[in-house]
Amino acid sequence: MLLDRQGSGRRxxxxxxxxxKVTGGLAYLTDMAAPGMLIGxxxxxPHPHALILDIRTENxxxxxxxxxxxTHEDVPGLNAFGIARQDQPVFCFDRVRYVGDAxxxxxxxxxxxxxxxxxxxxxxxxxxPVLDSPEKALAEGAPxxxxxxxxxxxxxxxxxxxxxxxxxxxxxxxxxxxxPRQMHTxxxxxxxxxxxxxxxxxxxxxxxxxxxxxxxxxxxVLGRPQSDIRVVSSxxxxxxxxxxELNVQPYGALLALAAGKPVKIHNSRKESVRAGLxxxxxxxxxxxxxxxxxxxxxHRVKIVADTGPYATLGAEVLNFATEHVIGPYRIPNxxxxxxxxxxxxxxSGEFRGFGGNQAIFALEGQIDRIAGRLGIDPxxxxxxxxxxxxxxxxxxxxIAPTEGAAxxxxxxxxxxxxxxxxxxxxxxxxxxxxxxxxGIGAAYIMHGAGLGVGIPDPxxxxxxxxxxxxIEAVFGYEEFGQGLIATLxxxxxxxxxxxxxxxxxxxxxxxVVPDSGSSTASRAxxxxxxxxxxxxxxxTESLLSAAADLTGNPADQLRLxxxxxxxxxxPDAASGNxxxxxxxxxxxxxxxxxxxxxAETAFHFPTTSSKRIGAHFLYTYSAVAAKVEVDTxxxxxxLLDQYHAVAAGPVMNPxxxxxxxxxxSSMALGWTLTEEALMAGGRYLTNNLDTYLIPxxxxxxxxxxxxxxxxxxxxxAYGPRGxxxxxxxxxxxxIAAAVRDAVGVWVRKLPIDPRELQDIPHFARKAxxxxxx
Amino acid sequence: xxxxxxxxxxxxxxxxxxxxxxxxxxxxxxxxRLLQVIREFIGLTGTKRSxxxxxxxxxxxxVDGEPVNACLAMxxxxxxxxxxxxxxxxxxxxLHPVQRAFLExxxxxxxxxxxxxxxxxxALLDRSPDPSDEEVEEALSGNLCRCTxxxxxxxxxxxxxxxxx
Numbered sequence: 001m002l003l004d005r006q007g008s009g010r011r012x013x014x015x016x017x018x019x020x021k022v023t024g025g026l027a028y029l030t031d032m033a034a035p036g037m038l039i040g041x042x043x044x045x046p047h048p049h050a051l052i053l054d055i056r057t058e059n060x061x062x063x064x065x066x067x068x069x070x071t072h073e074d075v076p077g078l079n080a081f082g083i084a085r086q087d088q089p090v091f092c093f094d095r096v097r098y099v100g101d102a103x104x105x106x107x108x109x110x111x112x113x114x115x116x117x118x119x120x121x122x123x124x125x126x127x128x129p130v131l132d133s134p135e136k137a138l139a140e141g142a143p144x145x146x147x148x149x150x151x152x153x154x155x156x157x158x159x160x161x162x163x164x165x166x167x168x169x170x171x172x173x174x175x176x177x178x179x180p181r182q183m184h185t186x187x188x189x190x191x192x193x194x195x196x197x198x199x200x201x202x203x204x205x206x207x208x209x210x211x212x213x214x215x216x217x218x219x220x221v222l223g224r225p226q227s228d229i230r231v232v233s234s235x236x237x238x239x240x241x242x243x244x245e246l247n248v249q250p251y252g253a254l255l256a257l258a259a260g261k262p263v264k265i266h267n268s269r270k271e272s273v274r275a276g277l278x279x280x281x282x283x284x285x286x287x288x289x290x291x292x293x294x295x296x297x298x299h300r301v302k303i304v305a306d307t308g309p310y311a312t313l314g315a316e317v318l319n320f321a322t323e324h325v326i327g328p329y330r331i332p333n334x335x336x337x338x339x340x341x342x343x344x345x346x347x348s349g350e351f352r353g354f355g356g357n358q359a360i361f362a363l364e365g366q367i368d369r370i371a372g373r374l375g376i377d378p379x380x381x382x383x384x385x386x387x388x389x390x391x392x393x394x395x396x397x398x399i400a401p402t403e404g405a406a407x408x409x410x411x412x413x414x415x416x417x418x419x420x421x422x423x424x425x426x427x428x429x430x431x432x433x434x435x436x437x438x439g440i441g442a443a444y445i446m447h448g449a450g451l452g453v454g455i456p457d458p459x460x461x462x463x464x465x466x467x468x469x470x471i472e473a474v475f476g477y478e479e480f481g482q483g484l485i486a487t488l489x490x491x492x493x494x495x496x497x498x499x500x501x502x503x504x505x506x507x508x509x510x511x512v513v514p515d516s517g518s519s520t521a522s523r524a525x526x527x528x529x530x531x532x533x534x535x536x537x538x539x540t541e542s543l544l545s546a547a548a549d550l551t552g553n554p555a556d557q558l559r560l561x562x563x564x565x566x567x568x569x570x571p572d573a574a575s576g577n578x579x580x581x582x583x584x585x586x587x588x589x590x591x592x593x594x595x596x597x598x599a600e601t602a603f604h605f606p607t608t609s610s611k612r613i614g615a616h617f618l619y620t621y622s623a624v625a626a627k628v629e630v631d632t633x634x635x636x637x638x639l640l641d642q643y644h645a646v647a648a649g650p651v652m653n654p655x656x657x658x659x660x661x662x663x664x665s666s667m668a669l670g671w672t673l674t675e676e677a678l679m680a681g682g683r684y685l686t687n688n689l690d691t692y693l694i695p696x697x698x699x700x701x702x703x704x705x706x707x708x709x710x711x712x713x714x715x716x717a718y719g720p721r722g723x724x725x726x727x728x729x730x731x732x733x734x735i736a737a738a739v740r741d742a743v744g745v746w747v748r749k750l751p752i753d754p755r756e757l758q759d760i761p762h763f764a765r766k767a768x769x770x771x772x773x
Numbered sequence: 774x775x776x777x778x779x780x781x782x783x784x785x786x787x788x789x790x791x792x793x794x795x796x797x798x799x800x801x802x803x804x805x806r807l808l809q810v811i812r813e814f815i816g817l818t819g820t821k822r823s824x825x826x827x828x829x830x831x832x833x834x835x836v837d838g839e840p841v842n843a844c845l846a847m848x849x850x851x852x853x854x855x856x857x858x859x860x861x862x863x864x865x866x867x868l869h870p871v872q873r874a875f876l877e878x879x880x881x882x883x884x885x886x887x888x889x890x891x892x893x894x895x896a897l898l899d900r901s902p903d904p905s906d907e908e909v910e911e912a913l914s915g916n917l918c919r920c921t922x923x924x925x926x927x928x929x930x931x932x933x934x935x936x937x938x
Contacts, residue, residue: 005878005928014876021884022872022891024819024859031818185919187823187831187885237821237885238919269824481883481920655879659921663882666922689828689917698910700923 003661003706008654015486015655016505017235017479028237029205030191034262037193038067038107040255041114041265042248043121044275045096045103048132048344048682049143050125052094052103059120060106065113067259069121070251071104074258077223081246083213087146088310090221090250096125097145097309098344099683100275107255107263130682134283134304134341145309145342152307152340153315155322157395160333162298169289169297173369177286177362178749180676181306182279182667184351185694186480188237190276191266194252201228202253207236209244209478210518211510221250222257229253234508236480240667241350242277243480244520245312270687277349278677280305280317280340284325284362290370294381299366301325303338303359305348312349314340316455319614320448321355326394327363328405328446328621329385344682350520352667353728356447361750364443364733369746377422378737379413382444389713393619394446397453397610400718404621404647405446407709411645412442412623415705418643420627421741435632435759438640441737442625443730448616449522449722450605455614458517459527460602463539469587470504471496475531476516477507477524482724483656484519488528490653495532496540499562502586514602522620522722523605525652529719531601539599546593551583558583565589606718620721621647624665624730627702628738633761635754637673637739640702642731647709648721657723661706664727670694672732673751788848792817793861803849807841808832810848811858819859819888830916833889834858840896842915859888862895870936871895871929880929882920890916894930902937 005012020026057069072079072093079093080086092101104121108114131137137150144150166172192206202222208214211233219226236243248265256263267275287300303321307314318340325336367385371378386405393399412418421440432438451457461475473492479485485505492503506512516527540560547565548555557568564585589597608617627641644661651657674693678685686692712719736747743757788799792815799814811820811834823831825844832843835857862869871894874880881887890913897904897912904912909930918926 012879015879017884018876018879018881019868021881021887022868022875023863024817024888026884027818028821028885030822031812033816185917187821187829187883187917187919189823236883238883240919266822269826481881481885483882655925659879659882659925662922662924663920664922667919669922688826689824690826694917694919695922696910696917697913697923697926700927701906701910704922704924 003651003654003658003708011490011654013486013490013655015483016489017485026235028188028235029193029207029232030188030266032193032205033264034193034195037262037264038109038255038259039111039114040105040107040252040263041118042102042251043104043118045092045099045101047096047125047127048099048130049128050096051128052092052096053124053126055103056122057104060117063108063113063117063120065109066106066117067109067261068107068255069104069117070254070258074254075221078220081217081221081250082311083245084313084315085311098346100347101309102251105251105255107259131344132679132682134306134343137341137343150342152311152342153318154339155319156338157322157334157336159396162300162333162335165298165333166289168291170292171370171373172287172289173366173373174287175365175369175748177284177365179282179358179361180671180750181281181346181679182351182671182675183273183677183692184240184242184277185692186238186240186242189267189269189272190243190247192248192252193262193264194256195262196256196260201230202257203230203232204249204253205232206249206252207239207243207480208233209239209480209520211478211508212476212515213518214246214249215510217246218249218253222253231510232508234479236478239480240352241520244350244518245277247276269689273677273684273687277312277347277351279351280307280314280348280355280358282321282358284358286362286366288366288370290374292374294370294374294376294384296329296331296385298333299326299331301336305340306343306345307340308343308345308347310347312347314348316614317350317355319452321359323394323448323615324356324359325363327360328387328444330387330391345679346677346684352664353725354521356725357668357671357729357732360443360445360729361732361736365736365748368737368740379418379442383409393608393615395610395612395615397608397612397615399608399617399619400606400716402647402713402716404619407647408621408623408645409444411707411709412625412643415625415643417625417627417641418442437630437632437742438627439630439738439740439742440625440627441734441741442623443733443737445622445726445730446619447726447729449526449618449620450607450616451521452614452616453607453610453612457605458515458602459531459605460514460600461516461531462514462600463535463598465543465586465590465597466504467590469585469590471498471502471586472504472506474506474513475528476513477528478519479507480519483653483659484524487525487653487656491528491532495536497561502563517605522724522726526618526718526720526722527605529652530603533719534601534603535599542597542599543589546595546597547584547589550589550592553583618718618721620723620726622726622730624734626731626734626738628735628742630739630742630757632743632757632759635757637735637752637757639669639699639735642702643705644727645707645709646723646726648723648726649712650710650720651708652720657708658706660723661727662704664725665704665731666695666700667728668731669699671750672735676751788852790851790854790856792856793858801848803847805848806844807834807846807848807851808843811843817858817860821885821888830889830893831886833892833916835892835896838896838899840893859892869895871898871933874929874933874936878925878929878932880921880925886916886918890918890926894933898933898937903934
């Protein structure tokens, strides 16, 4: 059944954070202000690569209203940050490696004073050769951007003997796929408020996907214990991975402590583009061979990723891409070589899909090309190579078995959109102008969740009956729009029988929440579910036993319900008064009980037993079909219709699930057709949303059908799988296949260049020929 | 209200306008952007700052009923005008039908584009209560949403049209 509001019944609920969002009443962290606050600004490098010879701040410090001017000399702790590897300077001191590098920061009473001071900071640079591509960075004699060289990370995977088996192939497809630098384009740019407290602590109000990671990183930079720092991190105006790493936090924190006053920073869009993370541009070369029946025998892959100047999670993204170029297929001979390269381009880093997008675009392109060469239906070819439930994962690692691969394959095969393709062009399409061509394509995906082997991936949470009688669900996750609060509320209602008013969700504040791990990698909903399952028994028991003490009823005659604790109905009265009667409200229970009522859980995201770093254990499966229209005069592609089958276990929150697939696919649409943060010589050419084009409502005219497949194998202990990223990875290859179906052109580079799809009209072709002669 | 700029304003630059029905007199230089006037001088933060070049619509407000990007209007251009921000369209605790439609259909995720989006829809439906899909696309093309893929937004607009019937 397709997912929609009508079919979801009472599970389609108004989000708890909705009223504040539709009325404008919800204050985002960048909306906050404090009496006497200063405005903070960061001075960033004008050069993609240069040595710093001297920095002079005297004139800036003399500007009236300026309260602090900071450089590398003013960092009390570690002058570096990075989630995985701390190689990004807070303030550069000897060299700048990209145009977003920070050299100094200013806090002043007014924006005008801060801008004036920033303009008076003098920095002497000696420009260096700009390594604006991985090729240049890897060339012999290239300047080394880091002591370890210009390779951030290199990895590989080998199975069998591809060289030998290519000789046995009937068809071999070789292609190089190129993917763009995509910007997250969260509508709220980076920023926040940084408040030195009277007791000497620092409060950071700034969006992030993992408050405790920010606290740890800031503690290193500030040289203060983590307990001296409080990070308030939700609500967030979009993130998509882009606010996972520190951005303005070190500057806000240092300025606030130096000036002894609250400091607000809110990046302009231009500064956000310049300094912020992007999706890794990748060049993926593949050679894939199959026998005459379409069975893939050998697969060789080379991945080159442009990671920009610093690490953040570039190595982890490369590991993910390496795992996902193999896909949901049984391929007996595999050879993958991957490298992530430091350059003087913009920062690349974590972004929804996490390297899977690029890998799957390339892999699915190969599958379609093989099918085309052999004259086999592309979906049938996938069936012939499909993994089986008990097969190991792409890297040979044991994974949680599900029927997901077969389920989504079958769902797509039966979808109206795919049937339309096999039935040929429908009537209404034939009536279009003859230069408008339509086509349908599909893609087949498995996508890992969690951080993978070798990376700490804690989870957990706490349930408490608060003094005022509210049931508090306390988790260290973040709300950046995905609907985590709404999902948790519904989970609490359905698990315990509470009503919404009984529950208070507490997240996003390191002073009060436990470390539940990051809200990344499609993991938060899975971990919420597991946490609530773990706490269900103990928390119910402690509520009921306290109620038993107060009411005198035996605990096994009591149950939880809306508003309070109820007596179990008499067995023979079950038909009449099913609800029983409420004996004690939660407020009464809280005020009268003497024992604290709470439950806690802490565990680790499930991982495979393999030692392979980054290998995943839980996967979501998806099959995506897309119908497009290509105008062969302009070369423009329009998306007309989409179908997504998603096997991710039970739907925890129908509105959130639908929103994740629709929203994820919109990002994929932009990546496929229009989005590219263009750079030349290490400088951005696209600086704002006038030239960086994300989809508008007009590009989303078509239908989006989402079919969740909820069934899991009996005894599966892992519950709902992640859906935060899966919607963003399959659409690009499906569109590429649809374009091929429409106009016969194989797309290998994104965003699709309309010129490649323009059909030169007959008369113009003739003119060109004459001219050439 | 956090006002970091008042002291810079020459005494003679008094901006008078009505915001959500209330008369305001503000000491703002004539070139101050309406976005700053609303967020920083008046302290209404439902009007969001995002691209600041009039592309994304996060700062959309109604100026005498017409949708305008507040980042592109200057104080002198709204002298005497009636400004409606997202905070001004509900009647007391009763949400505007467009707000209700967005709530019920889930026409938002992070919510940062929502105030501007809701105001653009309101302006459209005030002008044309039963718009075609093309009119809806035209009216909302200046409002970018990165979270929803516009599915929930389209459903909310349809619902708002129904509620208005």
